Structures are given as structure tokens and as C-alpha cells.
Amino acid sequence: MNYGPNVLILVRCRAQLGPALLALNRTALKGPPRRQRRQCLPRLAGSKSSASTPRRPACAPPAARGQRRRRRRRRRAWVDMKLKQLEGLLGGLTQFPNPKVELEQYATGPHIASRMLYTAENSFDDITGKFVADFGCGCGTLAVASALLDAEHVLGIDIDPQSLELAQENAADLELDIDLIWSDIKSLSFKVLPVDTVVMNPPFGTRKRGADMEFLAVALKVASKAVYSLHKTSTREHIKKMALRDHNAISAEVLCELRYDLPRTYKFHNKKEVDIAVDLWRFVPNARR
Amino acid sequence: MRLLTHNMLASNVRGATTGYPLKLEASNWCTKEVELNADFIRGLLPKIDWRALVAATRALGLPDLLPDEQPPEEEIFAKGAADVEGSAIRRIHHALLEIHVQQGSLTCPDTNRSFPIDKGIPNMMLHEDEV
Numbered sequence: 001m002n003y004g005p006n007v008l009i010l011v012r013c014r015a016q017l018g019p020a021l022l023a024l025n026r027t028a029l030k031g032p033p034r035r036q037r038r039q040c041l042p043r044l045a046g047s048k049s050s051a052s053t054p055r056r057p058a059c060a061p062p063a064a065r066g067q068r069r070r071r072r073r074r075r076r077a078w079v080d081m082k083l084k085q086l087e088g089l090l091g092g093l094t095q096f097p098n099p100k101v102e103l104e105q106y107a108t109g110p111h112i113a114s115r116m117l118y119t120a121e122n123s124f125d126d127i128t129g130k131f132v133a134d135f136g137c138g139c140g141t142l143a144v145a146s147a148l149l150d151a152e153h154v155l156g157i158d159i160d161p162q163s164l165e166l167a168q169e170n171a172a173d174l175e176l177d178i179d180l181i182w183s184d185i186k187s188l189s190f191k192v193l194p195v196d197t198v199v200m201n202p203p204f205g206t207r208k209r210g211a212d213m214e215f216l217a218v219a220l221k222v223a224s225k226a227v228y229s230l231h232k233t234s235t236r237e238h239i240k241k242m243a244l245r246d247h248n249a250i251s252a253e254v255l256c257e258l259r260y261d262l263p264r265t266y267k268f269h270n271k272k273e274v275d276i277a278v279d280l281w282r283f284v285p286n287a288r289r
Numbered sequence: 290m291r292l293l294t295h296n297m298l299a300s301n302v303r304g305a306t307t308g309y310p311l312k313l314e315a316s317n318w319c320t321k322e323v324e325l326n327a328d329f330i331r332g333l334l335p336k337i338d339w340r341a342l343v344a345a346t347r348a349l350g351l352p353d354l355l356p357d358e359q360p361p362e363e364e365i366f367a368k369g370a371a372d373v374e375g376s377a378i379r380r381i382h383h384a385l386l387e388i389h390v391q392q393g394s395l396t397c398p399d400t401n402r403s404f405p406i407d408k409g410i411p412n413m414m415l416h417e418d419e420v
Contacts, residue, residue, distance in 0.1 A: 129329055131293075152329045153293055153386060164410055177321060177389070179294045183413035187420055189301040191309040194293065194336040 086148060087114035093170045095139050096163060103160060104203035104211065108141045108230075112258050116228055116280055117145040117199065119255055124282070126226045127151050130196040133222065135185055135215050140167025140178065142199045147176040154178040155195070157185060185218050198223040201230045213242055216283070220247045224287040233257055233277035243283055250284040290409055292345045293385045296337050298411070300397035300404070302419050308397050310341035311404070313348040315393035325382045327371050333385070334365070346384050354380055 090110035099105040121127040128150045134143040137156030144167075147154045156178055158164050164180050171178045181188070202215035212231055219227045220243065227249075231239050236254065243252040260276040262269075300308030339359040346354045360377045370376040395404040395411055402419070405412050 129326055131329075131333070152326055153291065155294055159414070161410075161412075165408075168408070168410070177323075179291055180410045181290075181294065181298070181413055182410050184415070187301050187415050188413060189299045189308060190297045191299040191307070191341075192297050192336055192338050194297060194333050196332075 083114055083118050086118060086145060087111060089148060089174065090114055090141055090145055092173075093139060093141055093144060094166055095141075096166070098162075100160060104205075104208070105138060105160070105163070106201075106260075106262060107139060108201040109261065110141070112230070112260060112278075112280075113141045113145050113201075115256075115258070116230070117142065117149055119280070120197065120199065120226070120228050120282075121149050123255075124226060126197045126228075130225070131155070131194055132197045132199060133157065133195045133219075135198060135200040135219055136202050137167055137180070138163045138201075140170050140180075142201060143167060143178045144170055144174060144176060146199060147171065147178055148174070151197075155181065157181045157183055157188065159184050186214050188218070190222060193222055193224065195222050196225040198227045198229075200228070204232050205235075212239075216243060217247050220249055220283060220285040223285050225284075227281075227283040227285060229281045229283070230258075230260070230278045231281060233279050236279055239279075239281065248286045250286050252281060252283050254279045255282050256280050290390045290406060290411055291386055292342060292388050292390075293333075293337070294411075295345050295390070295395070296341050296385075298395065298413070300395075300400070300402060300413075302397055302400050302402045302415060305397050305399040305402075308399055310338065310344060310398065311395035312398060313345045313390070313393065313395060315349055315390045315406075317392040318349055318388060318390045320383070320387050321389060323382075323386050325371050325379065327366065327378060330378060330382055330385075331366060334359075334362070334381070337385070342384060346388075349388065349390075351384075354384055 087110045090113050093110075095107035096105050099107075117127060126132075127146055129152050131153045132143075132146040132151040132155070134140070134146065134154065134156040137143045137158045138160070140156050140163075143154050143156040154177075156164070156167055157180070158167070159182070161182055164182055167178070167180060198219040200215060200219060203211040205212040212235075216227070216229060216239070219229065240252050243249040256279075258278050258280055260278045262274045262276055295311065295313060298309075298311055299305075300311060302308065343355045343357060364370075365377045365381065367376075370378050373379070389409060390406055391409050393406045395406065396402070397404075
């Protein structure tokens with residue numbers, strides 16, 4: 001299988017210089033041009049194209065089996081590398097220097113953000129070539145991640161002008177173009193709805209009750225394909241009920257449970273670090289309105 | 290702010306009936322080249338407001354970029370059109386995705402409330418008494 005020259009360079013890079021330098025190599029992450037890459041980029045296990053790969057014959061000769069195993073290992077390494085690289089690039093972003101508690105500003109960690117966007121693209125094809133919006137984008141981690149995965153147009157919306165400036169710098173550092181709007185999510189109105197996918201890490205609603213549902217309601221109105229969102233695992237039943245019953249979603253599915261390791265951000269936090277269980281959700285909105 | 294973003298935005302000030310399309314004024318804008326993706330444009334065209342897009346390009350002083358009426362789809366997506374300089378699809382792509390408004394303002398057509406655009410970011414925040 002031919003992965004093109006970028007991969008070879010990367011493998012060498014990884015061996016010699018270590019992962020820290022990988023973060024700088026953005027062009028390598030973007031890889032070969034879109035059309036070529038579609039063919040050579042293997043998808044994560046469980047994705048739709050893996051179903052179409054021919055099944056292995058039951059009694060393959062040993063030589064062929066070894067070859068296949070090697071190939072599979074190589075393929076896993078490539079997927080793994082892309083994910084790691086995305087995580088590395090996101091780890092280099094500047095995060096909130098003075099987080100505001102009333103807005104529940106907590107940075108989306110590179111680990112969670114990279115997995116969230118990676119799943120959205122590799123399992124559901126919802127990012128590359130799509131119009132992606134990031135609600136409550138903060139410093140723009142999810143927006144930048146979408147742009148890195150070749151979303152056609154990325155729009156970030158936030159109520160805090162300082163984080164928008166940071167988001168702009170973060171995108172500019174990686175030579176990405178993202179559009180930003182300074183607004184409150186609930187007071188924004190749209191005439192036309194060209195957004196395909198909404199990705200967001202909304203406030204969990206611990207400071208202001210219902211803040212998470214406000215975000216979800218607007219997201220389900222605006223998106224036409226899918227909404228990816230993080231919510232506390234403890235609110236799982238409630239979220240599901242609200243999304244399906246009140247906000248007209250066609251489906252609401254927890255893709256995985258993640259640990260949100262929260263470093264001590266505000267003065268009232270008395271522990272050094274807490275792990276919060278969060279769910280990564282995928283909602284399918286009712287696009288026929 | 291790209292014109293695609295402008296195309297979807299409406300003003301939500303109290304007293305506005307539709308608040309759309311927002312009148313664009315730009316003192317500073319630039320263009321950045323992006324690779325054309327015909328499938329994306331095909332999916333986008335039925336969803337956007339053509340008149341608002343045309344008005345926005347004219348507000349930037351580009352009277353000839355787009356015609357008053359949207360060309361038929363067969364013409365826009367004709368085979369090979371994407372490679373022809375100045376074809377309809379190239380112009381549409383340019384208008385939607387390659388123009389970035391840096392400084393200027395958006396004005397609500399109903400209430401004349403103006404929303405400034407600073408460093409490419411439109412400020413759509415409303416005061417408490419405007420909601």
C-alpha cells in the first residue's frame with residue numbers, strides 16, 4: 001500500500017525527533033490532497049467503509065496471512081499516528097489565561113477534542129468537506145480541529161471576546177481560516193441554515209441551570225447532519241429524553257464515555273485535579289423542518 | 290468573516306421583523322484562495338439566499354461577480370466548469386468562501402441597528418433592553 005511520501009517522512013520524523021516536533025508539521029498532517037487521501041486513508045475499525053473490505057478467505061496460505069497481518073499493523077500505525085498528530089497540534093493551542101467562572105469556561109483538552117473530531121470524521125464522515133459550527137468555541141479547540149480535518153467552512157461562536165481573539169490567533173498560528181461571531185448562542189438568529197455539523201463542548205449547566213440544554217436546542221435547530229456534544233454522564237437520561245422529546249432529534253446516541261480531567265481552574269476548586277465522567281454524544285437532528 | 294457567514298446571519302434586535310438580509314459595509318476586506326469543492330457548493334446552493342449574496346458582493350464593489358438571478362444548476366455544474374476561469378461555479382465559490390471582510394459593519398434592515406465587524410469578527414451582542 002502506498003501512503004505517499006508524507007508518511008515516510010513522518011515515520012522518520014517520529015523516530016528521530018520525537019512527537020514534540022510532529023506538532024509543527026501541519027502540512028504533513030493534512031497529507032496528500034483530499035481526493036488522493038480518501039483512497040489511501042484507512043478508516044477506524046467499525047467505520048462504514050470497513051464493511052466493504054473483502055473478508056479474508058478461511059484458509060489463506062501462511063505467507064499471505066503474515067503479509068496481511070503486517071499490512072494491518074502498518075495501517076493501524078497510520079491511523080494512530082494521525083490521531084496522535086491531531087492531538088499534538090491541539091496540545092499546542094493557547095488556552096484561557098483568565099477563565100471566567102460565570103461562563104463555565106473550561107478548556108477542551110487535546111485528548112478529548114482529537115478523539116471527538118476523529119470519531120466524527122472517521123466513523124460518520126461528518127467533518128471533511130462539510131460546514132462545521134462550534135458553539136461556545138472558547139479558544140477554538142474544536143473549531144481548529146475541524147479545520148485541521150479539512151472542514152470546508154468552520155464557524156465558531158462565543159460570548160467572550162477575549163477567547164475569540166485567542167481562537168483567531170490559534171487558527172492563524174496553524175494557517176487555518178475559521179470564521180468567528182461574537183454573540184450569545186440563544187440570541188443569535190439565522191435566516192438560512194447551511195450548517196452540516198455542530199461540534200461543541202457546552203457549559204455543563206452546573207453554574208447556570210439549563211445552560212447545556214440551551215446550547216443543545218439551538219444546535220439541533222441549526223445542524224442538518226449531526227450534532228456532537230459533551231455532557232456529564234450523570235445527566236445521561238435527562239439529555240436523551242430532552243433531545244428526543246423536546247428538541248425533535250431523530251436519534252441520540254452516546255458514542256463513548258470519556259474522562260474529563262479537570263485541573264484546578266477556579267479558586268473554589270479545593271482539589272488539585274478532578275476526573276469527571278463525560279459522554280460524547282451524537283445527535284441526528286430532524287432536518288425536515 | 291466570509292460571505293457565507295454573512296448569508297446566514299439575521300438580526301434579532303427587538304422590533305426587527307425578519308432582520309434579513311443585513312446590509313454589509315466593508316472598509317477593509319481581502320481574498321484568500323481556497324481549493325474549489327464542487328460537491329460542497331452543490332449541497333450549499335439550495336440552502337443559501339442568492340439575493341443576499343449578490344447584494345453583499347455588490348456592497349463590496351464587485352458589481353459583475355454574480356448575476357441578479359441564480360444561473361440554472363446545469364450551467365453551474367456543467368462538466369469541466371470548475372476548471373474554467375470565470376465560470377459560474379468559480380465565481381460562486383469565490384464569493385462564498387474566498388472573500389473575507391475584515392473591518393466594516395452589518396446593519397439591520399428593519400431597525401437600522403448597526404453591528405460592527407472588527408478584525409473579521411462581527412459583534413452580534415445585544416444589550417439587555419434590545420432582547
